[in-house]
Amino acid sequence: MLIKIAHNYYYMVAILLFIIGMHTMLTHSNLIKKVIAMNIMDTAVFLLFVAVGYTYGGAAPIVTAPANEVLYVNPLPGSLMLTGIVVAVSITAYALSLIVKIYRFYGTVDYDEICLIRSQE
Amino acid sequence: MGEATAITIILFVIFFPIVMTPILMSASGRSEKLRNILALLTSAITFIMVLTLYPFVVRGDIIQHTFFEILPNLEISIRLDVLSFSLTALASFIWFLCAIYSLDYMAEEHGGSRYYPVLIFTLGSCLGIFLAGDFFTLFVFFELMSLISYILVVHEETEEALKAGYKYLVMTIIGGLALFFGIIITFELGGTVSLGVGTIINEGSLLALLAFICFLIGFGMKAGMFPLHVWLPDAHPVAPSPASALLSGVMLKTGAYGLFRVIFNAFSIEVMQTSNWDIILGVLAVITILLGSAVALTQNDIKRRLAYSSVGQMGYVLLGLSILNENAITGTMFHIFSHAFMKSCLFLAAGAIIWKTGKRAISDLGGIGREMPFTMGCFSIAALAMIGIPPLNGFLSKWTLGLGALDANATIYVLVLLISSLLNALYYLPIIVPAFFEIVGEDHHGHALQFDVQDATPKMLASMVILAICTIIFGLSPINIPFDLSQMTSDFLLRGGLF
Amino acid sequence: MMTGVLTEILNGLLLLFLVVCAIAVAQIRDMLSAVIVFASFGLIMAIVWQQLSSPDVAMVEAALGTGVTTLLLIAAISKTRRTE
């Protein structure tokens, strides 16, 4: 069992990070913290993906000269993760702009405080 | 008469009133008189067209025609047999009389521009129920009629009416959903819901029992069966009187008609009897009869008393359906006819009295018979028929039902009929006797009673008198078309002339 | 052989660092510090990807995931408040 875990430590770390990120996102009431945690969560998934595509001893998938037989790393997960990162950044940016606007209305970025303000009205 | 002609007439009968509805709506903007005449004409033409189907039915032919399929095996179709015809004729006849009555009655009420189109539309959908060729079409028209007649119930728009209407609406929707469930199960078990295939479900499995109970809830709701009757005594009294007459006289019968179809077409007598479902129906019927009559005794509002009486009377219909032999079916059918005549007459008369005097409490109506002799006369005849005094039609229906009960060796049912007649007498006579014999002067509070009123207008009287005459001549007289039709129906249903 | 073992150890340390950073981000109450820790998280992640032979992902992560995200976070914090 332990050997299995040691063998797959990239996967384990990725899952661990995912759980940390999700936990932080759902338990912290600070909105900016939520956004950072969301990023951690996404990055963890990307790590998992890239680790899946990794081949031990493989070279980076850059073709320099035609038709030489080198063991390449699977380039597909990597290139897909590019898209993933861009998507994550755009969600972050959008969430942040929402936070700034929410701050302008409530004077706070803490969800509990916002709820308190709303309940008092 | 060819089949094509008959189909055309059936379609005409259903859709002519529905098509007339928008015309009536636009006409009411121009002239009220035009609208009223159009409404009257519509109901009259519909009635006459229904009558033209008579020779066709007497010949014993059946029409089953599918127009198109909504879903596979689920079609919109029509059917004409003697059972449909009896109810169609009855409904259009009562509607015609109520339309005449409405002419004067509604002249002083508000919202005529809403009342007449709805009245006529309800006629179309009601006839659609009776002429439907499968359970789905029946369900469609049933829902249509139930929902549209809501507008009739809340016509007065008083707080009380809205409350009663809401109850009616919720119960209607519950009933509709139960019906829907029943139809789905029937479809699942039998692969069709057409009325033209005879027995759809052949054995009383658990699912079939569920279907039967759902049908019982759905149609029993409309028919005012015991635990589901709660909407009826609220909804019928608050409606305008002609609408009450229709609600009690005709629309209750749609539930009974549905149960007829369920028992004879979805299931069969064998299924009913081997699975002992007839006993469920019988018990409910007995409770309905006794409860309706007993509660009617306690009511002081005349229309509420009539409404509770309707609950009791619908119990007879259910009783006949649970006995399921020839005399009982004949009696049930005939009771549907006679109750329609009697109860419509009673409601119309009560409406006329309330319209003239503004009094609804029975204790205030002493001496009214002298001021409005014709109205009260009609009321008395219908009430006596209700009790079951011999030459009138109520006697005949009870008699036949009793014979049926005896044939089935169910003496207890005969006893129930007798008790119920007694109760009927107990709550109708206290209206009639003081109306004619109490000396006008003061009521029991010591206030002077002044009914300085004329009798009802000729048009109102006409419809009441026609109904009262119907109760007399369709009693023991030799020419009794409704009774013939009832016998034909029971013959048709029991001798397996279904296909 | 020795380099292989060393690389493995380095990778292990980097991953450990990632986890520590992630937990630290959750715990630190000063938002600006949290953002800086998050930036370092992103950079370490970029290195990990480089180790996994995915240079282009590493590059994008360094530029977008770390650079731009951090910029935006700082901008947002400067517009709102700093402590949690």
Add this chain to the structure above:
Amino acid sequence: MGLTNHFPALILAILLGISFLSPILFRWVRKASAPALLLSLFLALVMAVYLLIQTTQVGEFSYYMGGWPPPWGIELKINLIRAYMLIVVLAVSLWIMVYALKDLEHELKTDVLGWYYTLYALVVASMAGMALTNDLFNLFVLMEICAISACAIISIKEDRACLEASFKYLILSAMGTGCFLLGVAMVYMVTGHMNYDLVNEYLPVAVEQYPNNMFAASALFIVAFGTKAALFPLHVWLPDAHASAPSPSSAMLSGLVIKIYAFGLFIVFYQIFPRSLLDSIPLNEIILWLSSMGIMFGSIFAMVQVDLKKMLAYSSIGQIGYVFLGIGLDDTIAMTGGFYHLLVHAIMKSMLFMCAGVIIYTTGIRQIKQLGGIGQVLPITMIAFTIGSASMIGIPGTGGLISKWYLALGALEIGRPIFVVIILASSLLNAIYYMPIIVNAFMQQEEFAYEVKAVPRQMLIPLIIGMIAIVFLGVFSRPVIVLLENGLQLFF
């Protein structure tokens, strides 16, 4: 190669193109931007109809982006069900846009209108893409685009409730997509493919070798799509988001956006997962019970609402449950009902939100109890509302009845009458909260107490179209049902 071969890609290209073009157009040729959007939606719809016709003739066919076949390139696939989804998405969004043009002038500031068109086209494009794509990662990207632009069309109004609701939606939706991506990673780990068909080909072996992996993946997929589509316990974001958005956005979100995720779950369950997986884990049971609870609780929550739009939003939670019920029942008939309900609910809920929009536009009222007597001043709107509600309840003659009929029949078919009871009970609950509104609107005696603006014709015409569509679907349902039955045969 004619142009018609490229229609799958052209639909997406046109929608994306107009979405990027409209801010530029709005800046320079303001008048042209709205007609351009309508025109491109219409063009896309025409192409979708063409695709439907084509697929009825030649069966399933694919389009390779960039000419690369599946293991490398993105594959767009068209079969009957996908074409159906595509047409539903495009037709309903075109219809909503016709209404939106007028309503938005009232609800939004003028300078953000151009951006609204952009976002609207993006939502439509991503939904069309989700219906067409045959690639898991592409699905992920489209889901994210859809999530962001859907959030943006909520928050574009920029009042407090909108911003907050939108943020909540964004965070939960990010969690959903995070879970989805993790699930995709799990699948990719054991199969090495992203393409639906290839994954499906390799999964049966993988399920035997790595069962735990697939259990985790299926759980993640359920959470992901459940969050996005507001399946019962994950619905918390929906009421705020749908109620506070501008009315056209609400119509769009409630009508279409949650449906497309239900479709996504369907694809994952029946196209990607092998039957052996569905047989070994009771995934369908989970979906069934969650959706049943959604159906009941959605209706119960809706009953206690005082805000009209919030009530409609809660009602959506119940209604999406029907679609999931159809998916969970694992029976062609029930699934036909579920998909039919998808169409019917798209139309009726959009129409109800439009009615709410008209009411807000003309009177500014949002509270249910203030609506007494409004039927006299806004007759057509309230008739549309009545027909929409009737369809919600399942009155004969409306589309709602047909879908319930099929769902119930399917439930009986596999011997689970309990779900029929749930369907009927929820119909009753629907009746209980829709009926009083209608009754009060038409039957109230006193005059309507608020000032009323005239209703623009541009808002009424879509309502009338909607009414006709619902009644039409209730009466002539055969073609759609036959299409769905044929289409679903591919998956069984």
Add this chain to the structure above:
Amino acid sequence: MGTLENQIVRITSRLVAPFIQVYGIYVIIHGHLSPGGGFSGGAIFGASLVLVALSFNLEVGAKQISHDTASILESGGALGFVITGLVAIALGANFLANQSAGFPMGQTGQLFSAGAIFIITFFLGIKVASTIVTLFYNIIEGEDKSGDAH
């Protein structure tokens, strides 16, 4: 800009910005040859613009590229992408096709090679760079523009 406002930062960022920009452009146009491409290059380029704005103030930033220009460029970049895809269709191949549509492939390893990828990467770079600027302006100005992110 209270947190970053001091002289050293300003001078450094002004000094560094051109180099970052050149590097960004390099990464963009070598997208098909070496790691990087439209996404990373655009991000680098955009980050340099944001850096200046963040270290000075908005006016200086707006002098380089204003919010409006950025949003138009953003739409334009994406539009260019779509149009490139459509050109492939016009040339008779599938959407976004490259070699089969007849884009000149050039010599492997050369700068001007790989046909449509080069063009697409270029548009992508513009799009990403301008998007980042727009996003930044959105957060920092808090105008009534909605956060439009792709």
